[in-house]
Amino acid sequence: MTGPASSPATSAGTRAERRREQVRREILEAAFECFAEQGYHHTGIADIAARLGMGHGTFYRYFANKRDIVDHVITDVIDRILQALSAENAAGAAATLADYEAQSERIGRALARILGEDPRLARLLLFDAPAVDDALRERVLDFLETAVTLTGGYLSHGIAAGYLRADLDVEATARGINGMILGTVIAAQRDPAAAxxxxxxxxxRRLMYDGIAARG
Amino acid sequence: MTGPASSPATSAGTRAERRREQVRREILEAAFECFAEQGYHHTGIADIAARLGMGHGTFYRYFANKRDIVDHVITDVIDRILQALSAENAAGAAATLADYEAQSERIGRALARILGEDPRLARLLLFDAPAVDDALRERVLDFLETAVTLTGGYLSHGIAAGYLRADLDVEATARGINGMILGTVIAAQRDPAAAxxxxxxxxxRRLMYDGIAARG
Amino acid sequence: MTGPASSPATSAGTRAERRREQVRREILEAAFECFAEQGYHHTGIADIAARLGMGHGTFYRYFANKRDIVDHVITDVIDRILQALSAENAAGAAATLADYEAQSERIGRALARILGEDPRLARLLLFDAPAVDDALRERVLDFLETAVTLTGGYLSHGIAAGYLRADLDVEATARGINGMILGTVIAAQRDPAAAxxxxxxxxxRRLMYDGIAARG
Amino acid sequence: MTGPASSPATSAGTRAERRREQVRREILEAAFECFAEQGYHHTGIADIAARLGMGHGTFYRYFANKRDIVDHVITDVIDRILQALSAENAAGAAATLADYEAQSERIGRALARILGEDPRLARLLLFDAPAVDDALRERVLDFLETAVTLTGGYLSHGIAAGYLRADLDVEATARGINGMILGTVIAAQRDPAAAxxxxxxxxxRRLMYDGIAARG
DNA sequence: CATGAATGAGCCTTCATTCAT
DNA sequence: TATGAATGAAGGCTCATTCAT
Known part of the structure; x- marks a missing residue:
């Protein structure tokens, strides 16, 4: 229910191939849950297999090794988040500031839904994956960078459309905005109340549009 | 009688005690480096000892076990950051918005200095420590929460002094601001250029004071 | 269908279960030998595994840890001795002094057979197990106490049947008798000659029935 | 108070030598206590030194190594027991059965005093020393054999004097008698009540002189 | 294809012993 | 002579991975 689940094409291929794909996804799901609940290093292959009631040798018929599966799990997590984002994006659709605000609102809601619904997602991505090894940390950083680029795209569009300040340092501002989202996500680790x-x-929103200073 | 009076008493106590304290710090430093470079789980006690050219048994004369030292390392990291913050704080000293901006600027610089100077600090705190175990992840979250409280204090003061909007949601806003700092710190992992x-x-600053919207 | 029906079902269960039980017993046996020959503290898990030509990791598939197996080994030793005793017991069967003597004789022979046959049994139980830790020493003392209780039972029966002195201090006398057996067992450590x-x-027997004093 | 303390010649030699000898005895005493309370393998050299409030390096100025001191401790324990025995022996003094009984009584009391007073003595000798290594186990067995020889000497004397049965198997009977003493000593491990x-x-005594059989 | 028994590299930790001060 | 800091051999235990069934 709450684990990673992407690739819409569940079909394709022989019945055996479909079955194989399904088992793969089950393992992926179980691995996600184990990693998210106990952390990568505290999770054994046996834990993942046990959760599915299958022999742990079977695991190796679907994934090369422990490192391999964590990679796939993280890929899934990132994909889910990116999908949540792109579902509500409509790239450069916002034509006015009000549009933009509404779009931001929708994106925020989508993020809140997916990340707030299952705090393990963020925990895994932010607090466990980077500690696995250099490569995975880089992937997480890449993802964050991608998000910055995305946000930057919206800002650039807004500037072009004239409803955002022309003198914005797009990249730096995008980092700031994404940082606020990050802060929100991390805060939700402690208090997942949707409120x-x-x-x-x-x-x-207040901060971004009104500033924090008192109106003189 | 007891030898030439040299070494300007780095700490108190006997010569032996000073020596002991120095070795402790060396181990702490070496552990910090190992953890930051290879990660906690990929670091063996032997690595730490080897870095100092000492027998690994010696390690246990100074720290109870691996878990013990990572705790001390993280404590040190957090202390260093908090000191950098408190050095420039002057709690509620800012009397005007200009003061406040200047103070924020100083705090930002202090953070940039300590975190930008050594990107391993942030890497260890944000990307490695939380994966060690639940307790350490909680400590990191506690630290972030402390930072939010600090920022919130500044905001509250600013509201009381009248130079910040009275209707700010202090806590939420503080989380947003700290998130931006966090975004900056994480960005520095990739490009540590001070610029x-x-x-x-x-x-x-622009975002916080001017907002991102074009002036209508 | 599932292979030729051979191996006359040493125990119940699947073939795998029987195999597992067999390996368990082999490890138990190897451990017994190592402990008895080199002592508990001089025996490494690796020694036990090496004796069976298996990887030492395998050991941990069958026993939780070193302390666990010594417990099982001692349990086995005690069980073997108690079985030797109970095989010849017939609880309170002796109706006359002659019966009683004969029964004692049989019990003595049974003990001599099992303990004399393999002096390592006694060595392990008396000279190694008590040094493992407090709990195991208590178990050995418990066993000796059980033996005293057993002997006491025979004495009580003999008194009730009238062929033993009514004024015997049953418990103390039982301790004395068991002590003599113990002395015999320990003597056998040096000279295991059955004679x-x-x-x-x-x-x-002479001591118990005739006394040591010259007939006046 | 309760530890080993033998060698009557506390004097002899320089003052420094006497001092040295005193420290040696203190270490021996502390080692006895540690070994008896925690067992040989659970006792560290540091424990012994700590009990005396001295540096553990000092230990090695008085004893070659851990194995060395346990040897001395056991020697002391054995010596103390043998002294308790010889103090009341008067070798072949018993001229009548009554004398013999009285002498046995005295010896028993002496043993009870020294072993009952401090159950750690027996525990160390019987339950810890034999597990140290082969050599020490042999020493303990040697001691038990010595005790048998001693008892055998008394029996032989009694036979020669005519108050003991001429047809006694001296050695075997001596083993039996000593076994009863051993049983008593071991029982005292559980219930040290002097009663x-x-x-x-x-x-x-009843068993040895009257037999256990009812008088027909 | 599924299984789980076997494996051993690897790592933490202890502690007897040495030796410079 | 006393000290305790340093050392590293030794050993218990885990777990990712392999492979015969």
């Missing part, structure tokens, strides 16, 4: 997401969303 | 810090600082 | 057992048996 | 010693003494 908090509402508050955060409002506060961030 | 980037400058840019980020400016962009964040 | 010695005969001599001891006779001497003890 | 029990009285009971045991009486029961053993």
């Amino acid at each position: 908090s997401q509402e508050r955060m969303s409002r506060a961030v | 980037s810090q400058e840019r980020m600082s400016r962009a964040v | 010695s057992q005969e001599r001891m048996s006779r001497a003890v | 029990s010693q009285e009971r045991m003494s009486r029961a053993v």
